[in-house]
Amino acid sequence: HTHTHSRDMGVLSMLHASMLLSAVLLTQVRTAECIDNGVGWLPVRGWSTWNTFGCDINETLVQSTAAFLASSDLREAGYNYVLIDDCWTLPERDSQGRLQADPAKFPSGFSALTAYVHSLSLRIGIYTSVSAVTCGGYVGSLHHEAIDAQTFADWGFDFVKHDTCGTDCGIHDGCIQNATRRMRNGLNATRRPIVYYLDSGNPSSPQRVFNPHNRHVQDKECLVKVATSPSELVWVWADDDVHMFKSWFDIKDTWHSTLTNVHNQIRVAPYQTCGRFNMPDMLTVGQGGQAWGQYRAQMFWFAVLGAPLILGADIRTFSSQALALVTAPEVLAINHDSDCVQASLSHNWDASEVWIKPLHNGDFAAVVVNKGPLPLNSTVFFSHEDAWGSFYPASFPKMHVRDAFARRDLGEFTRTFTAEVPPLDARIFTMSPLHT
DSSP states (O other): HHHHHHHHHHHHHHHHHHHHHHHHHHHHHHHHSSSSSSSSSSOEEEEEEEHHHHTTOOOOHHHHHHHHHHHHHHHTTOOOEOOSOOOOOSSSOOOSSSSOBHHHHHHHOOHHHHHHHHHOEEEEEEESSSSSSSTTSBOOTTTOOHHHHHHHHHHTEEEEEEOOOSSOOSTSSHHHHHHHHHHHHHHHHHTSSEEEEEEETSSSSSSSSTTTTTTTOHHHHHHHHOOOOOOSSHHHHHHTSSSEEEEEEOOOOSHHHHHHHHHGGGGGGGBBTTTTTOOOOOOOSSSSSOHHHHHHHHHHHHHTTTTTTEEEOOOOOOHHHHHHTTHHHHHHHHHHHHHHHOEEEEETTEEEEEEEEOTTTTTTTEEEESSSOOOOEEEESSTTTTTTTTTTTTOOEEEEEEETTTTEEEEEEEEEEEEEEEEEEEEEEEEEOOOO
């Protein structure tokens, strides 16, 4: 038995050593194959041209918006990225294969524009596509990822959005995955700290109805790009390839679109970590299509999701109400909590939703939403004894509750807390467990 035991221990030691070596090698491979440039550890904040202006963009728009951003409370609240979206290229690359900015739209060129934005202590981003053609019909980056990454760096950009429109690059044959990794490698090679955003919702996204054989699906783009297996879901395969990714379609300035994009985040909560954020798309706060209660709900949802906060309205015409909402300090602190945990939908009863986000200091953030047309009282349950508890499997006898938007302490509560929420509106709280 002693001999057998020694032999078994030797085998176990060899196995342990092999496992350690494999772990070291795997770490080395993952380090070499991740987006690793020192930025994007917390969700970024800024403004994008797309929601309001679409393809109607130019140098003056970007400069004037950057100047407003730099002089407003937005910059102090951390909104420091100015993002140029689609429709900026000439129809052809230059003789060296590089993308060219349209001089009719950007007569000073991108090097001068990025220098101006940087002079305002802001950062600036640019757009491209995994396909040969962008969503707007302009030149994309397919098979030009390395040279485009270097071009963006040479111009001085700090952020790259990589969109997924088109039918020439799909998910089932690995084209989108490989294009993403080529862009990742290209950005790493520039040695410039560039945030990398894969807009994987156009439409390399999950099916609304699981239909693995694409029965009766006619749309060509959906056939080649919508995931039909778990390995094709962006939050599975992208791993450490990107700083942020979008997994559903472009948001519209409607309540239904907000609900759809937010609810699509439910399934991906375990995949979010610091430096790798799920993106429900841009904020539509201030665009004018929704009531203020609905905008509050959107902002509070994005905060507890730990999502990047990219404004889509024309911020130069922002109302004081819009500015106060998107710069609310305690709400923004929840968004930038250092644990980077995405909130979970804890309860969904009738018109009421309760979302819970653990915070790094042991507190929790809670968003209570009223999706109905009438006022309601919505309850958060502290203990397992009540409806399995909103914090299950954690359980608390008492909690101290603070209104994070109003910045007002509400006091200590035993077992439950009930919030009054107006129709189509939301409230956001921090809750501190009390064990005595």
